[in-house]
Amino acid sequence: MKKTYLTLAMSALLVLTGAGPAHAQKKGGDVVIGMTAAPPSLDPHATSAQVARNVNLHIFETLYARDEGARPVPDLAEGVTISADGLTYLFKLRTGVKFHNGKDMTSADVVASLERYRKSGASASLIGAIDSVSASGPNQVTIKLKTVQSTFLGNLSSPRAPIAIMPSEEAAKDMGKASSIGTGPYKFVEYKPDSHIKITRFDGYKPNPAYKERDGFAGAKIAYIDNVTFRFMPETSARDAAVETGQIQLNETTDGPTAKRLKGNPNFQVIPVLPFAAMILKFNMAQGAGTDLNFRRAVAQALDLEEIMAVAYPDIYRIDTSWVYGGSAYHSARKTPKQDLATAKATLAKSGYKGEKLTFIVHNDRPTVDTATVIQQQVSQIGVNMEVKVADWPTTSNLGLKSDTGWNLWTHGFGIEPYEGPASAMSHWVKGQGQRKADPVIDGLFEKFNSEMNVDVQKKLFVDFENQMNDQAIAVNMGNYGLFQVATSKLKNFKAYRIPRMWGVWLD
Amino acid sequence: MGRFIIRRLLASIPVLFFVSLITFGLLWLVPGDPASIFLDASATAEALDRVRHELGLDRPFLVRMGEWYVRLLQGDLGTSLLLNRSVTEAILERLPITLSLTAMAFVVSVLLGVTAGVMAAVRHGRAADQSLMSLALLGLSIPEFWLGLVLVWLVAVLVPIFPAGDYVAFAKDPLQWARHLALPTFTLACIQMGFVARMTRSSMLEVLSQDFVRTARAKGLPEPYVVLRHGLVNAMVPIVTVMGIMVGALLGGAVVTEQVFSIPGLGRLIIGAVLSRDFPVIQGGLLFLALIYLSVNLAVDLLYAAIDPRVRLG
Numbered sequence: 001m002k003k004t005y006l007t008l009a010m011s012a013l014l015v016l017t018g019a020g021p022a023h024a025q026k027k028g029g030d031v032v033i034g035m036t037a038a039p040p041s042l043d044p045h046a047t048s049a050q051v052a053r054n055v056n057l058h059i060f061e062t063l064y065a066r067d068e069g070a071r072p073v074p075d076l077a078e079g080v081t082i083s084a085d086g087l088t089y090l091f092k093l094r095t096g097v098k099f100h101n102g103k104d105m106t107s108a109d110v111v112a113s114l115e116r117y118r119k120s121g122a123s124a125s126l127i128g129a130i131d132s133v134s135a136s137g138p139n140q141v142t143i144k145l146k147t148v149q150s151t152f153l154g155n156l157s158s159p160r161a162p163i164a165i166m167p168s169e170e171a172a173k174d175m176g177k178a179s180s181i182g183t184g185p186y187k188f189v190e191y192k193p194d195s196h197i198k199i200t201r202f203d204g205y206k207p208n209p210a211y212k213e214r215d216g217f218a219g220a221k222i223a224y225i226d227n228v229t230f231r232f233m234p235e236t237s238a239r240d241a242a243v244e245t246g247q248i249q250l251n252e253t254t255d256g257p258t259a260k261r262l263k264g265n266p267n268f269q270v271i272p273v274l275p276f277a278a279m280i281l282k283f284n285m286a287q288g289a290g291t292d293l294n295f296r297r298a299v300a301q302a303l304d305l306e307e308i309m310a311v312a313y314p315d316i317y318r319i320d321t322s323w324v325y326g327g328s329a330y331h332s333a334r335k336t337p338k339q340d341l342a343t344a345k346a347t348l349a350k351s352g353y354k355g356e357k358l359t360f361i362v363h364n365d366r367p368t369v370d371t372a373t374v375i376q377q378q379v380s381q382i383g384v385n386m387e388v389k390v391a392d393w394p395t396t397s398n399l400g401l402k403s404d405t406g407w408n409l410w411t412h413g414f415g416i417e418p419y420e421g422p423a424s425a426m427s428h429w430v431k432g433q434g435q436r437k438a439d440p441v442i443d444g445l446f447e448k449f450n451s452e453m454n455v456d457v458q459k460k461l462f463v464d465f466e467n468q469m470n471d472q473a474i475a476v477n478m479g480n481y482g483l484f485q486v487a488t489s490k491l492k493n494f495k496a497y498r499i500p501r502m503w504g505v506w507l508d
Numbered sequence: 509m510g511r512f513i514i515r516r517l518l519a520s521i522p523v524l525f526f527v528s529l530i531t532f533g534l535l536w537l538v539p540g541d542p543a544s545i546f547l548d549a550s551a552t553a554e555a556l557d558r559v560r561h562e563l564g565l566d567r568p569f570l571v572r573m574g575e576w577y578v579r580l581l582q583g584d585l586g587t588s589l590l591l592n593r594s595v596t597e598a599i600l601e602r603l604p605i606t607l608s609l610t611a612m613a614f615v616v617s618v619l620l621g622v623t624a625g626v627m628a629a630v631r632h633g634r635a636a637d638q639s640l641m642s643l644a645l646l647g648l649s650i651p652e653f654w655l656g657l658v659l660v661w662l663v664a665v666l667v668p669i670f671p672a673g674d675y676v677a678f679a680k681d682p683l684q685w686a687r688h689l690a691l692p693t694f695t696l697a698c699i700q701m702g703f704v705a706r707m708t709r710s711s712m713l714e715v716l717s718q719d720f721v722r723t724a725r726a727k728g729l730p731e732p733y734v735v736l737r738h739g740l741v742n743a744m745v746p747i748v749t750v751m752g753i754m755v756g757a758l759l760g761g762a763v764v765t766e767q768v769f770s771i772p773g774l775g776r777l778i779i780g781a782v783l784s785r786d787f788p789v790i791q792g793g794l795l796f797l798a799l800i801y802l803s804v805n806l807a808v809d810l811l812y813a814a815i816d817p818r819v820r821l822g
Contacts, residue, residue, distance in 0.1 A: 038780070040542070040545045040546045040590050040784065041546065041590070041592070042592075046546060046559075047546040047547070048546070048547050048548045048550075048551065049545065049546065049547070049548065050548070120558060120562070122546060122547055122551075122555060122559070123555065124555070124558075125552060125554075125555070160548070161547075174562070175562050176562065176592070177592075191592075192601075192772060193591045193593075193598065193601075193772070193777070193780075194602070194772035194773075194776045194777055194780060195675070195772035231674070231770065232770070233673065233770045234767065234770075235767060235768055235770070237657050237660065237768075238660070238672065238673050238768060238769065238770050241660045241661065241664055241665050241672035241673065242672050242673060242674075242770075244665050244672075245664055245665055245668055245671065245672045247671060247672055247673070247674060391539075391540075392540070392783055393540075393544060393545070394539075394540030394541060394542070394544045394545060394783075394784065394785045395538070395539045395540040396540075397540070397544040397549065397551075398539055398540040398541065398544055399539065400549075401544070401549075401551060401553060401556060402553055402556060412549050413549070414549065414550075415548075416548065416550075417550055424550075427550070428550045433550075433552055433553075434550075
């Protein structure tokens with residue numbers, strides 16, 4: 001009898017802990033992922049494009065990486081010792097880590113990779129505080145900073161254009177020329193431009209023993225799938241058809257109606273990824289109406305955020321005006337500004353704006369154009385005259401990122417920055433980078449934040465930053481939007497994240 | 509004939525030069541460059557400048573143009589900024605794919621279009637004529653992207669007979685190659701089929717009303733012989749002209765079809781290059797397409813002489 005009770009108790013425990021056949025991982029099988037575009041480069045240091053991250057973060061790893069909550073945790077490093085003055089970081093590397101070419105990773109590879117990145121990496125400013133990098137042992141790297149930077153580990157673990165560790169001989173190559181040889185759970189097989197990239201499980205991969213499970217971009221990255229193919233399929237309908245006919249096993253992004261249609265279908269799993277980005281409206285503060293605080297405030301007061309997001313992202317949005325995503329320790333539930341046309345008109349009357357036509361630039365992505373159209377209609381009610389100029393991304397971004405003239409307002413997604421955290425979200429507005437004219441208060445807050453080691457003080461500084469953004473109407477954060485991913489129900493343990501992670505998942 | 513070919517080849521040199529000049533000029537006027545494709549919306553101006561420098565885009569326009577022409581004279585179309593390979597290699601990789609798609613669409617549209625046109629002309633004014641010409645008009649009126657999407661939904665998703673997209677090389681699996689190209693071929697051929705059918709019908713009607721056809725019938729020749737040997741052969745000159753135009757239209761249509769069916773051909777290469785401002789690929793790709801157009805036009809002119817002895821080349 002006792003034995004029976006024991007068996008029952010153990011069975012109950014197994015059910016409660018979720019163990020058992022339902023979670024039996026299976027090695028093998030191939031997965032094809034339908035992607036919207038091809039990456040501009042497979043050199044991880046060369047690009048900060050989302051499509052490149054999708055692939056590169058399966059092949060490459062970083063010293064520190066972000067966990068599920070976007071906090072920096074050790075990945076290729078075992079850990080770090082920071083000197084009392086906060087200027088010296090001593091990284092102890094994991095041993096026995098192999099590159100895909102069979103070579104052991106050493107401190108020389110780490111030094112070469114970091115040197116390459118800080119010289120010409122796509123986001124080189126992330127590690128701009130580094131004074132020197134040196135190998136202080138075969139498995140030890142010492143980084144000296146010019147000044148104390150509280151956000152250094154966060155920057156080092158940024159997945160934006162990952163500070164990937166590659167063999168020193170690859171790191172010696174020009175930017176964009178490094179071969180895809182990393183330490184990740186998958187190794188590169190082939191790249192057929194306009195068609196696909198294929199990676200295969202790296203059987204020499206040694207998952208980080210400090211973890212039991214996957215954890216964001218870190219954790220135990222155990223690959224069960226044999227081969228993963230990223231197929232470039234720009235047409236949404238082509239990706240939808242391919243996932244429904246079983247040609248692909250995961251559609252990186254689909255539209256709301258398709259997600260709704262497939263939601264009840266037992267053959268598929270629909271995975272909402274919310275938040276994926278924040279939708280922002282920014283002003284060109286270097287010229288024209290955007291230089292006038294009352295004009296900017298009037299536009300902000302005239303906006304009905306709920307209506308904008310409901311039109312642009314009808315099935316997947318959330319009104320949240322914090323500059324970091326919910327779940328971050330720095331996130332605060334900010335009061336949603338309400339549309340107030342009477343106040344907006346009065347504020348506009350105090351400005352120097354006299355009804356001149358303004359240029360509102362936007363790239364040719366449907367929800368972004370919808371956002372601009374609704375904003376144009378809403379501000380027209382207070383007498384603001386805008387012309388929406390739609391162009392492709394290279395044209396729009398070239399104008400908005402580099403020119404003080406030719407545009408007054410710009411709306412676009414702000415995706416990776418709120419995920420990375422406060423420093424990343426703030427940095428876009430430092431020295432007037434996003435708004436074309438520096439705001440001394442924002443610059444000062446960013447400087448203090450970067451050197452402040454106390455988290456509570458950092459939180460206060462970030463609230464001050466968010467208040468300043470609102471008070472000075474530097475930009476309007478309209479809310480978070482998401483995307484839908486559709487996978488075959490045979491793909492098990494898949495969880496939405498910043499990239500479609502193919503570790504910790506298996507095929508049934 | 510030889511002198512004609514040489515003269516036409518020589519005449520094509522200034523055409524190609526002007527094509528490259530116009531392409532260069534347009535690219536100079538179009539704002540934006542590939543640097544922004546490498547970076548995101550939070551890129552700093554310094555990062556953009558660094559990428560521009562690495563890609564060699566900060567050098568004066570005339571210098572880049574001069575270098576391009578020097579390389580072109582050496583048979584080098586340059587290197588893609590994004591694909592990590594030479595433009596020639598990128599084009600040659602995709603050429604068999606686009607050529608097989610356009611060739612299959614060409615064969616299908618000519619075979620079905622000419623057959624329908626001949627049948628409609630023979631059954632002139634009857635129900636068969638009206639039905640076939642209505643079908644031809646329908647084919648002409650349906651946009652390729654729409655037809656492609658409907659076909660995918662019908663015979664790939666609803667009734668899974670054909671794959672929804674993608675491409676399998678002939679050398680890898682000929683059967684799968686044909687299966688994967690079936691829907692794109694029909695999509696691409698549909699408009700041209702209607703075009704050929706209508707052209708064949710009107711040309712055939714004109715020829716069939718000629719005296720020599722009446723004579724042939726009076727001699728007691730079998731009707732199929734009269735229609736095909738005396739009618740169709742003599743109606744071929746305008747049809748061949750249409751075929752020449754068709755090749756150009758099919759190459760243009762392949763751009764859309766390749767996009768809808770995710771086929772990695774020349775069309776997708778050029779569209780992708782335009783969207784990401786991969787200047788060397790745009791220049792090389794367009795020059796290559798111009799070369800194909802010129803070759804087809806030359807072939808059509810040579811065919812005239814082969815079909816109609818009254819046409820003299822010289």
